Amino acid sequence: MTGRPVMSxxxxxxxxxxxxxxxxxxxxxxxxxxxxxxxxxxxRFSAGEFVAVLGPxxxxxxxxxxxxxxxxxxxxxxxxxLGARPGERNSAVGYLPQRRAFDPGVRVRGTDIVRLGWDGHxxxxxxxxxxxxxxAARERVREVIALVGAERYADRPIGQCSGGEQQRLLIAQALxxxxxxxxxxxxLDSLDVTSQASISALIQSVCRSEGVAxxxxxxxxxxxxxxxxxxxxxxxxGAVMGTPEQVxxxxxxxxxxxxxxxxxxxxxGRLVVVGQxxxxxxxxxxxx
Amino acid sequence: MxxxxxxxxxxxxxxxxxxxxxxxxxxxxxGTIVAVVAGAIGYLMxxxxxxxxxxxxxxxGFPGAAGATWLGLSSGFGYFGFCVAGAxxxxxxxxxxxxxxxxxxYGEESAGIGVVQAFALACGFLFVGLYRGFLSGLNNLLxxxxxxxxxxQILVLLVAGAGCLVALVALGRPLLFASVDPDVARAxxxxxxxxxxxxxxxxxxxxxGTSQITGSLLVFALLVAPAAAAARLTARPVAGLxxxxxxxxxxxWLGEAVAFFSPFPIGFWVTTFGFGAFLLATAxxxxxxxxxxxxxVLAVAGGSV
Numbered sequence: 001m002t003g004r005p006v007m008s009x010x011x012x013x014x015x016x017x018x019x020x021x022x023x024x025x026x027x028x029x030x031x032x033x034x035x036x037x038x039x040x041x042x043x044r045f046s047a048g049e050f051v052a053v054l055g056p057x058x059x060x061x062x063x064x065x066x067x068x069x070x071x072x073x074x075x076x077x078x079x080x081x082l083g084a085r086p087g088e089r090n091s092a093v094g095y096l097p098q099r100r101a102f103d104p105g106v107r108v109r110g111t112d113i114v115r116l117g118w119d120g121h122x123x124x125x126x127x128x129x130x131x132x133x134x135x136a137a138r139e140r141v142r143e144v145i146a147l148v149g150a151e152r153y154a155d156r157p158i159g160q161c162s163g164g165e166q167q168r169l170l171i172a173q174a175l176x177x178x179x180x181x182x183x184x185x186x187x188l189d190s191l192d193v194t195s196q197a198s199i200s201a202l203i204q205s206v207c208r209s210e211g212v213a214x215x216x217x218x219x220x221x222x223x224x225x226x227x228x229x230x231x232x233x234x235x236x237x238g239a240v241m242g243t244p245e246q247v248x249x250x251x252x253x254x255x256x257x258x259x260x261x262x263x264x265x266x267x268x269g270r271l272v273v274v275g276q277x278x279x280x281x282x283x284x285x286x287x288x
Numbered sequence: 289m290x291x292x293x294x295x296x297x298x299x300x301x302x303x304x305x306x307x308x309x310x311x312x313x314x315x316x317x318x319g320t321i322v323a324v325v326a327g328a329i330g331y332l333m334x335x336x337x338x339x340x341x342x343x344x345x346x347x348x349g350f351p352g353a354a355g356a357t358w359l360g361l362s363s364g365f366g367y368f369g370f371c372v373a374g375a376x377x378x379x380x381x382x383x384x385x386x387x388x389x390x391x392x393x394y395g396e397e398s399a400g401i402g403v404v405q406a407f408a409l410a411c412g413f414l415f416v417g418l419y420r421g422f423l424s425g426l427n428n429l430l431x432x433x434x435x436x437x438x439x440x441q442i443l444v445l446l447v448a449g450a451g452c453l454v455a456l457v458a459l460g461r462p463l464l465f466a467s468v469d470p471d472v473a474r475a476x477x478x479x480x481x482x483x484x485x486x487x488x489x490x491x492x493x494x495x496x497g498t499s500q501i502t503g504s505l506l507v508f509a510l511l512v513a514p515a516a517a518a519a520r521l522t523a524r525p526v527a528g529l530x531x532x533x534x535x536x537x538x539x540x541w542l543g544e545a546v547a548f549f550s551p552f553p554i555g556f557w558v559t560t561f562g563f564g565a566f567l568l569a570t571a572x573x574x575x576x577x578x579x580x581x582x583x584x585v586l587a588v589a590g591g592s593v
Contacts, residue, residue, distance in 0.1 A: 069475055090477065097471040107523045108335070108468050120465030121476040125457055157523040173472065 020046050021080070022181050022213040023068055028077035030060070030067045037063045039076060041239040043232050045215070047180065050207045052224055053217045055234035056257060061217040062098055064234065065183045068215065069095060082180055094174030098185035098217070101166055106159035110150065110169040113158050114141050117173035140176060147210075148172045148202060164195030168202065175206065182206075184216040188223055196223040203227070221248070221273050248273060306548050315434035315501075315554075318442050319540040322498045323510055325449040327536030328456055329494040330515035331529045332487065336467040339512055340398055341378050341488065344405040345495040346507035348374035351412035353429050353499070358419040363429070364441055367496035368448065370408075375492030377404060379485040412504075432503030432555040434544055445497050452490050452497075463487060464525055501540075506555040509543075510536050513562030517569035535565050 021044040029039030037060035045051045053061045066072045067079065070087015082089040094117075118137050119126070126134055145154045148168045153161050158169060167187055174182055184203070188196045204227040207214045218224055221231070231247050233240045235256035240247055248271055253261040262274045296302060306312050333342050352370025353363035381400045416426050456463070465473040466480045474480045498507045514535035518528045543558030550557070 071475070090475065093475075095472060095475040097475070099471065106468065107519045107528075108525060109523045112523075112525055113468065116461065116465045116469065117472070117476070120461045120469075120473060121478050122461055123458060125460035173469075 022047055022049075022082060023215065024078075024080050026078040028067070028079050029075050030063055030072050031075045032060075032063060032072060036075070038234060038238060041077075041234070043239060043241040045213055045230055047213050048207060048211045049229045050204050050214045050227055051216070051230045051232060052221065052228050053215065053232045053234060054221050059234040059236075061234055062185050064232075065095070065185055065215065065217060068181075068183060069093065091177065092180045094177065094179035094182045094212075096170050096174045096182075096184045096187055098189070101163050101190070102159045102161075104159045107157045108159075110154040110156060110158045110161060110165075111141060111145070113169055114145060114154070114173045114176055117176040144172045144176045145169075147175065147206065162195075163191050164199060167191065167195070167199055171199075171202065171206070175210070175212070178210070179212060182212050182214045182216075184214065186217050186219055189219060193223070200224045200227050225271050225273075244271060302549070303545070306545060311435050311437065312544070312548060314437040314439065314442055315544055316541065318437045318445055319434070319501055319544050320537060321442070321445045321449045322501050323514075323536035323540040324533050325452050325494050326498045326507075326510035327514050327518075327533035328529055329452060329490055330511040330536070331518060331532040332456075332463060332467060333491055334512060334515040334519055335464075335525075336487070338488075338491070339508075341401055342491055342495060342511055343508060344378065344401050344408070345371050345374050345488075345492050346499055346504050346511075347405045347412075348408040349496050349499045349507075350429055350504035351408050351415055352496075353504070354412045354415035354419065354426075357425065357429075358415045362441070364444055364496075364500060367499050368444075368493065371492035371496035371499075372489060373492075374404070374408070375488040376485075379488045428503065430503045430505045431553060432499075432501055432506055432558075434501070434547060434554045437500070441500065445500070448493050448497055452493050455486070455490055459483060459486060459490075501554075502558060503555050506559050509555070509559035509562040510540065513559075513566045514539060517562075517565045520566075520569040520573040535562075539565060 024044035025041050027039075028041050030037055041064075043051075053064055055061055063072060067074060068081055068086055069090060070081075070085070074086065079086050081087075082092055115137065118141060126137075145151055148171050150165065150168045150172060153165050154169065158166055161169065171184075171187065174184070182203075187203070188199060191199065200223050203214055203216065203224075206212060216224070225244055225248070228244050230241060231244050233247055233252070233256050236258075240252065240256065248263055250261060250263045253263065253273065257275075259275065264272045264274060266272055307316065330342075333339060349367045349371045352366035352368075354366070355370075356363050356366025378401055381404075412429070416429070419425070462473065462478040463483055463486075465476070466478050466483045470480050495507050495511065498510050502509055515532045517535055518532035521531055522528050539558055539561040542561045543554055546557045547554035
């Protein structure tokens with residue numbers, strides 16, 4: 001990231017390893033198949049913060065989540081997750097990977113999907129008779145389904161739930177083990193506008209009420225902008241982090257995407273990001 | 289089937305006559321073992337969308353059995369040896385060991401598996417040709433028989449079947465997790481790849497056992513039909529598994545009994561009853577879904593969030 005001083009100047013480049021941070025990266029770099037996806041990325045955030053990772057396609061937003069999970073090697077710099085190395089405390093991390101919806105033919109109930117998040121990693125099967133442990137599991141599954149407001153369709157086959165319903169159940173699955181960190185990869189993708197808004201509000205309320213730190217990859221900043229505490233913009237191999245007001249300015253975004261972008265303020269004082277429509281067809285799509 | 293007693297309207301007597309023949313008793317024993325295992329493993333195979341891999345394993349068993357017969361060995365060795373080896377080959381095809389759930393899950397892999405399947409069938413045909421046996425041998429290998437199941441064979445089926453069920457229980461939740469949600473399962477520490485390979489080996493053992501009753505081509509009567517019917521009747525994994533096992537056993541018993549009293553082969557009857565169960569379950573699901581979609585019964589189906 002040499003030659004782009006403006007990025008590190010804007011970034012909240014606090015040193016890694018200091019107390020209080022749920023996730024901290026210090027000048028980290030990650031490689032996939034020998035190719036360096038990004039480097040010199042510094043960011044940190046704490047419990048109860050809602051952070052979005054934004055940026056054009058292919059800059060390594062999902063890669064950032066995988067690096068935090070310890071699924072990809074850190075080739076440079078320092079990364080600390082919940083006070084340990086990435087991957088060491090994954091039992092305290094809830095993860096919702098980027099995906100399409102469940103196929104309509106999947107005939108497993110939403111409740112079962114949530115329950116797998118609780119004890120799906122344990123070998124064997126539960127004892128066939130009720131025990132204190134199985135009662136606790138059932139109670140927790142019911143509780144978390146109520147938390148995301150999915151009681152009405154939790155007993156339906158998940159393949160028959162709508163996209164928004166499936167996403168709520170999957171968020172419940174990610175939350176069921178009371179994680180301290182929630183990693184969400186494009187949870188709003190392919191949802192209609194109403195669902196996008198209500199899922200965003202749900203994530204923020206979970207973030208506040210459960211004190212969970214949320215790191216969410218998003219394609220489109222507008223539905224979540226008003227809920228965010230911090231944003232991370234990944235572009236051109238590096239990153240910028242700050243509050244939405246700091247980062248979401250026409251100058252920063254235009255520089256990051258390499259294409260003219262406007263930031264408007266609506267009557268309620270909300271920011272709206274608008275890309276220009278004279279982008280040449282061969283330009284990598286920057287859907288902001 | 290040579291039924292000396294003939295069919296009467298007294299079902300108790302019919303069953304008594306049927307079980308008075310040692311070969312029928314063995315057929316029922318073997319059929320029950322095979323049905324329990326096929327019902328259970330088949331349920332997960334359907335859930336994982338690995339029916340094509342399962343079918344290929346069954347077809348791979350055919351050259352195994354034909355080859356073993358040609359060499360003068362018991363066909364059971366051929367089935368088990370080839371099916372387990374075939375499972376490992378399929379597992380080695382990149383991406384084939386994982387569940388086919390999701391977009392593009394089974395594109396390249398199914399082509400690879402299909403090539404293996406065609407070659408296996410051709411090899412089986414070659415071995416039958418080399419053996420120069422009478423044609424009914426080929427028929428039995430492909431479409432099954434209930435005569436001539438030995439006590440030794442039943443012992444082998446019992447050991448293999450018990451082993452499969454113990455392994456299935458041990459894999460348990462991680463197998464279900466890796467089947468419906470491989471990405472999250474991996475992040476939760478489930479060794480998704482190893483679980484997938486282990487399941488393919490179990491599937492190989494199951495198809496090898498089932499082939500000895502239904503023949504290589506009609507394995508699906510027990511492996512898919514009861515499981516697919518059960519999945520249409522319930523969305524609860526445990527209930528679905530139990531229902532799948534129950535249907536497989538029922539279909540086998542009915543098929544064997546009717547085959548005993550009729551001139552038509554067992555493979556036809558077991559498959560027909562399995563098909564019937566599947567049709568009934570599909571009709572039930574369509575009717576139940578229609579009722580639940582009727583306005584007013586369930587508030588706005590498809591209403592987002």
